[in-house]
Amino acid sequence: xxxxxxxxxxxxxxxxxxxxxxxxxxxxxxxxxxxxxxxxxxxxxxxxxxxxxxxxxxxxxxxxxxxxxxxxxxxxxxxxxxxxxxxxxxxxxxxxxxxxxxxxxxxxxxxxxxxxxxxxxxxxxxxxxxxxxxxxxxxxxxxxxxxxxxxxxxxxxxxxxxxxxxxxxxxxxxxxxxxxxxxxxxxxxxxxxxxxxxxxxxxxxxxxxx
Amino acid sequence: xxxxxxxxxxxxxxxxxxxxxxxxxxxxxxxxxxxxxxxxxxxxxxxxxxxxxxxxxxxxxxxxxxxxxxxxxxxxxxxxxxxxxxxxxxxxxxxxxxxxxxxxxxxxxxxxxxxxxxxxxxxxxxxxxxxxxxxxxxxxxxxxxxxxxxxxxxxxxxxxxxxxxxxxxxxxxxxxxxxxxxxxxxxxxxxxxxxxxxxxxxxxxxxxxxxxxxxxxxxxxxxxxxxxxxxxxxxxxxxxxxxxxxxxxxxxxxxxxxxxxxxxxxxxxxxxxxxxxxxxxxxxxxxxxxxxxxxxxxxxxxxxxxxxxxxxxxxxxxxxxxxxxxxxxxxxxxxxxxxxxxxxxxxxxxxxxxxxxxxxxxxxxxxxxxxxxxxxxxxxxxxxxxxxxxxxxxxxxxxxxxxxxxxxxxxxxxxxxxxxxxxxxxxxxxxxxxxxxxxxxxxxxxxxxxxxxxxxxxxxxxxxxxxxxxxxxxxxxxxxxxxxxxxxxxxxxxxxxxxxxxxxxxxxxxxxxxxxxxxxxxxxxxxxxxxxxxxxxxxxxxxxxxxxxxxxxxxxxxxxxxxxxxxxxxxxxxxxxxxxxxxxxxxxxxxxxxxxxxxxxxxxxxxxxxxxxxxxxxxxxxxxxxxxxxxxxxxxxxxxxxxxxxxxxxxxxxxxxxxxxxxxxxxxxxxxxxxxxxxxxxxxxxxxxxxxxxxxxxxxxxxxxxxx
Numbered sequence: 001x002x003x004x005x006x007x008x009x010x011x012x013x014x015x016x017x018x019x020x021x022x023x024x025x026x027x028x029x030x031x032x033x034x035x036x037x038x039x040x041x042x043x044x045x046x047x048x049x050x051x052x053x054x055x056x057x058x059x060x061x062x063x064x065x066x067x068x069x070x071x072x073x074x075x076x077x078x079x080x081x082x083x084x085x086x087x088x089x090x091x092x093x094x095x096x097x098x099x100x101x102x103x104x105x106x107x108x109x110x111x112x113x114x115x116x117x118x119x120x121x122x123x124x125x126x127x128x129x130x131x132x133x134x135x136x137x138x139x140x141x142x143x144x145x146x147x148x149x150x151x152x153x154x155x156x157x158x159x160x161x162x163x164x165x166x167x168x169x170x171x172x173x174x175x176x177x178x179x180x181x182x183x184x185x186x187x188x189x190x191x192x193x194x195x196x197x198x199x200x201x202x203x204x205x206x207x208x209x210x
Numbered sequence: 211x212x213x214x215x216x217x218x219x220x221x222x223x224x225x226x227x228x229x230x231x232x233x234x235x236x237x238x239x240x241x242x243x244x245x246x247x248x249x250x251x252x253x254x255x256x257x258x259x260x261x262x263x264x265x266x267x268x269x270x271x272x273x274x275x276x277x278x279x280x281x282x283x284x285x286x287x288x289x290x291x292x293x294x295x296x297x298x299x300x301x302x303x304x305x306x307x308x309x310x311x312x313x314x315x316x317x318x319x320x321x322x323x324x325x326x327x328x329x330x331x332x333x334x335x336x337x338x339x340x341x342x343x344x345x346x347x348x349x350x351x352x353x354x355x356x357x358x359x360x361x362x363x364x365x366x367x368x369x370x371x372x373x374x375x376x377x378x379x380x381x382x383x384x385x386x387x388x389x390x391x392x393x394x395x396x397x398x399x400x401x402x403x404x405x406x407x408x409x410x411x412x413x414x415x416x417x418x419x420x421x422x423x424x425x426x427x428x429x430x431x432x433x434x435x436x437x438x439x440x441x442x443x444x445x446x447x448x449x450x451x452x453x454x455x456x457x458x459x460x461x462x463x464x465x466x467x468x469x470x471x472x473x474x475x476x477x478x479x480x481x482x483x484x485x486x487x488x489x490x491x492x493x494x495x496x497x498x499x500x501x502x503x504x505x506x507x508x509x510x511x512x513x514x515x516x517x518x519x520x521x522x523x524x525x526x527x528x529x530x531x532x533x534x535x536x537x538x539x540x541x542x543x544x545x546x547x548x549x550x551x552x553x554x555x556x557x558x559x560x561x562x563x564x565x566x567x568x569x570x571x572x573x574x575x576x577x578x579x580x581x582x583x584x585x586x587x588x589x590x591x592x593x594x595x596x597x598x599x600x601x602x603x604x605x606x607x608x609x610x611x612x613x614x615x616x617x618x619x620x621x622x623x624x625x626x627x628x629x630x631x632x633x634x635x636x637x638x639x640x641x642x643x644x645x646x647x648x649x650x651x652x653x654x655x656x657x658x659x660x661x662x663x664x665x666x667x668x669x670x671x672x673x674x675x676x677x678x679x680x681x682x683x684x685x686x687x688x689x690x691x692x693x694x695x696x697x698x699x700x701x702x703x704x705x706x707x708x709x710x711x712x713x714x715x716x717x718x719x720x721x722x723x724x725x726x727x728x729x730x731x732x733x734x735x736x737x738x739x740x741x742x743x744x745x746x747x748x749x750x751x752x753x754x755x756x757x758x759x760x761x762x763x764x765x766x767x768x769x770x771x772x773x774x775x776x777x778x779x780x781x782x783x784x785x786x787x788x789x790x791x792x793x794x795x796x797x798x799x800x801x802x803x804x805x806x807x808x809x810x811x812x813x814x815x816x817x818x819x820x821x822x823x824x825x826x827x828x829x830x831x832x833x834x835x836x837x838x839x840x841x842x843x844x845x846x847x848x849x850x851x852x853x854x855x856x857x858x859x860x861x862x863x864x865x866x867x868x869x870x871x872x873x874x875x876x877x878x879x880x881x882x883x884x885x886x887x888x889x890x891x892x893x894x895x896x897x898x899x900x901x902x903x904x905x906x907x908x909x910x911x912x913x914x915x916x917x918x
Contacts, residue, residue, distance in 0.1 A: 040246075041246065044259060045258075048248035049259075052257050055252075055253075086284055124813075125813060126334050130439065133440040136440075164818060167866065
């Protein structure tokens, strides 16, 4: 009897550990790949990997976060306007699913704010008026949920920096936001190695252009 | 010892899975490789992404019966059962292209829709607001679309051989009984509502849904914006007046108010007027929009507008060979409140109430005509989605209308009537497949004044003829009560009727759209009379009839942002009718056989400027010359107009500023809309005439708007 119990118990523990380890290993490997990605094909591969993980790990928001993130990055690299909306729809779908798992996650609102400007590039005349307020609202929410999340400040800074002065943007307006972002990045410690931790380098690169 | 052995054994089980390699290629139906496809074993992490040649290969530790999935944006997801007992190579996966919203069949015969949300439409709300030559008027912008005629002295929409009253306007599904400002004789009017109030609109030139009735020719359905995106204010200074607005946004609620004062005194001084104004046109207006999101799917909208316009001129009335002082004053209040909500997954409710009060006062020398038009409407619509691919809508509405006219002209007369209209409708749309859809509806109406019930069918369908093209057809019968101008004299009239048959072929790929529409429209029961303005009820009858047939062509190439964007619209029409006091069936005076509009827009990012231009051409319109024996045999010369709009965005006094200039009839074409003739011949037996011309040859309006 004792033997049987040991057997069952160890089986359960081992399987669970193996699976947990499996998730971490797979995520770590996928993150490594994503970080070294440069082309559309690389990011597509990363997005696909995270999508596969997300389908098995239905309680984790991180795979969905990165699947969405990779597609959003593609939408900024790829110039074909006709392809943007369908792939951003997919990125939004991942994000919506992630919101269901972690409705109060600041990082998800930051990512939402990262997605909106890409929608604008499809048709700036009509979409600017709709998505700019949405983006600002998402950033406000991201900051309210976690004032220490540096990506919210970086995204606000870069958007203002790229916006023409006529619309209230420009280097001078963006500068204080870049500086806040830098402060926050310097202090930032991700919750785990798998949690979002991007943006520090690009923030510094953009600051040099000011 | 035994325990240790067991543990060891377990390790072996856990880690000694056999690996299987799966490889192959992913292709489209045409055989071209698909790159970036996610290929994996369902329920595992095992999988890969296809490369630039569509080739893939991956290993898995699972075994037995498994499902292989291949998914990619733009294609239908593919699944295949595999037995993973040994390596699988040379697997060929064919993905079927997904019919996206963009390519899905859509019933669009007779319909032009402008929307930000729907991708299948050919117009954006901004197109409506920024069309050069339309002067920021919704109806002016729709006048540059196929199916409408240029009728310069009216400013209203005339669609496919129909008079302007045959087009009805709706806001959020509710009737707007008096959508235009009041009108001076021979001078154009314009719509009361600013196009920026709306984020979607439908201009239907025929064959429309059973939801709408009492319109023989056309409907314009406008949808107001939902919640205001943010709190903001603006002040605009125009060469013709002042405008201001403020919008406040809360979490689930928004309120916006605006006001305007327009006065053409300055522009009338600068641009030589063909009209002798005694009092220049002045408009004072205000609007209020309240929005409240009651739940995830519920929305309460309330809209109110009040405006007042007044003007006075010296009218050279050649018909009666006298000069008259004509003064016009109009007060108009329009308000509606609508509530939409999903009751559950299957049912949606839409309800609304609308009130329109219109008072018009016209003085002709010492005579006075005071007209009051009051209408109230209640409407309830239920939509059902319980059957897959089928949407069924039921609705009912009540419309109470009171017309009252006091005439003080050689004595006092009162002409008035009340009419209560009750209508019910049901309509069902069935998307049989992604490339074939059917819609059938029925509308029934009861009118208290003419005590008649009628039932009208509406049918439409669409079928894909290729990936980017489709054919759509619509048929419908339409009833409309005779115009107020006849009903005030007699209630012995029946509704006028028309039947529409429409066939539309549309090709839409990426930025390009080509639309060709052929139609046939038959009119019957049109009002005829022997003498205009006669108070004798027996003077009026329903024996008039007519027809319109024609072809409308629309081409648009909407390039990426910052590139040229233009559309060309052409309409050919053959329309004749025998109504009013016509002795024979002829083409009426407002119909020109050929109408052409070219509208061009471009945004120049470097200089933050938007430029738009439009050219409109219309062939000559018939007019009746009493000096010739034949009725309505005269033909005016052709109509030409070249208009421009220029918008520049910049920073002024640290405030976001928009400068806007519009130039109408830049080349100064001398357009003639028709001729008025004296009712009696002069001493030589000749009926004297006078051309009907625009109020001014050229018009330039400036606007400076500050976004606070």
